[in-house]
Amino acid sequence: MRYTLSLIAVLAFIWLANSGLYTPLLLTFGLLSIALVILLARRMQLVDRESQPLHLAAALPGYYWWLLCKIVQSNLQVVACVWRSVFSPSESVISPTHARLRTSLRTDLGKVLYANSITLTPGTVAVAIEGDEVLVHALDADGIEELRRGDMERRVRVLEE
């Protein structure tokens, strides 16, 4: 029930923020669309803990903030690589690597969150998840090393619990 309610709230927010016209007719249309989407989502059994991770609501902002700092940092590294490869074409500035990383994350949600975070930081891409291994491709060995140290995984595990 609370998942349905939260989905209604999210959809209503999206409608109100995008329409900008608050006449009774359009608000009725909005209400009808929301009802239709809720009906469809419930019939497809999409409304559950996984699609509406309410239990994460308190912890997610902190994680997103940490992730944003990480993204900025790795963006700067990749951009530095780009310009170094432009200005000194002869020396090899990147050494692409890939590795399978074991992860101790148990839930699907945790694994997806982890893999998506890896992909979202430039310089590392999660190519596939197989069982409890993540195949990661990185621009240089440092990216893999940093993931091996498991800072990101630890933070995702905190969210998982």
Added chain:
Amino acid sequence: MIEQIVLLLSGCALALGCFFMLSGAVGLLRFPDFYTRMHAAGVTDTLATFLILGGLMLLAGWSLALFKLGLILLFLFFTGPVASHALARAAQHSEWKLSGSGSRGGKRGPAEPVSAPAEVAEADALNTDRV
């Protein structure tokens, strides 16, 4: 006074965003193979869009446009990794498949197709047959 500071900040954010967009595009052209190019595209996906949309949000002020820009940012951050993953996944099913055990390559690493010349020759042969 405050208005000018906001204007200045948004100008800086937009200029920086353009710089990162350009860097991502240059990387996309300069990097040697499929996977490394994907990393360069990641720059335009994340920090560049964040800065440009942030600059526009500062210009928009407290209005409906602010929420819309915020929603665009949110959706881009959710769909970006999905698109990257779909690309990488597709590459896994092609000749650029990464070898099973983790290995380390040089500048032209294992992501480069090993049997490419042979395949090209084969394709050429097929084409001449058809002609």
